Amino acid sequence: MAVLDYQLRDGRLLITHTGVPEALRGQGIAAALTHAAMGYARAQGFKVVPACAYAAAFVRRHPEYATLVAASAD
Secondary structure: OOEEEEEEEOOEEEEEEEEOOHHHOOOOHHHHHHHHHHHHHHHHOOEEEEOOHHHHHHHHHOHHHHHHEOOOOO
């Protein structure tokens, strides 16, 4: 099972973990999960804290989400 773990804190969606089983890697599943989380955050008016390495790299590769990124989890 692929997962994207998050927490909602004070109007922020904190992405804490993105995981895809090794047998399913390379198929864009983590990207699809992260894209869905970013779309949800945008629709709800949340800022996003990409606390896991994958989410942080995703945001760097997708500058269209830059306006959603919060400065920190604090």
